[in-house]
């Protein structure tokens with residue numbers, strides 16, 4: 001059995017997994033990232049968390065083929081430099097070199113959302129597909145594009161940020177500084193903002209009860225719960241949300257025509273309640289008119305483990 005290490009370097013946690021050749025995580029190690037800190041300290045903790053994971057797996061460093069790192073931000077896989085990460089407060093940090101000096105193993109680097117997308121084609125919902133898009137709806141929107149089995153990240157490694165595709169000219173403010181991005185409407189934050197608008201217009205809505213009278217308590221589940229109770233404002237909020245999402249996803253499909261489009265993140269737990277109306281709306285806007293050759297829309301399968309699993313196998317792509 002061969003073993004690999006995947007490190008999901010996040011703004012909150014350094015999550016490490018030892019992964020076997022069947023894509024199973026057989027040992028884990030986790031430490032707080034505690035941002036902001038000097039890169040030296042964070043890399044020291046990445047090594048510590050790696051040793052914890054190895055210990056839990058009962059595997060030695062000698063048995064590891066290589067180590068992969070999935071990091072937020074612009075990860076230059078050619079130079080091994082994390083050029084920029086707002087979440088980590090890193091500028092031009094040579095992460096690969098710093099790790100290799102410490103562990104004496106080959107180390108690979110990739111953007112975390114790209115690595116997570118790669119995991120879905122290896123072991124998740126898109127297993128076996130050569131062309132796939134994976135979109136994660138969280139506080140923001142993470143995305144990865146797989147073309148012919150490889151991660152597409154553009155010439156400067158800053159792609160593939162589908163969350164920052166404009167869908168409304170002059171629309172809602174986005175975290176990136178633009179207005180009207182897909183993320184501003186379709187992230188969990190987007191759904192919460194859409195729901196709040198409908199609450200303000202509908203003081204009698206059950207959404208207020210669900211939020212215990214406090215609009216700041218709205219989360220991504222409340223509009224769906226309200227819709228299940230038959231509340232009109234909640235149903236309208238969800239419908240508006242799904243319309244924006246279908247509009248954006250149909251554009252992604254029209255450009256790439258991937259075999260499969262996987263949706264992950266908290267809201268994807270709604271399953272068919274989210275996916276069925278999306279499929280219907282997207283079908284109307286799909287440039288391809290052959291229903292037998294339509295992009296499959298499914299929920300992502302690997303959840304939070306996708307970052308670890310995808311990172312662990314980055315060496316396949318080198």
Ligand SMILES: [Zn+2]
Nearest residue numbers: 164174176181
């Ligand atoms: Zn944006």
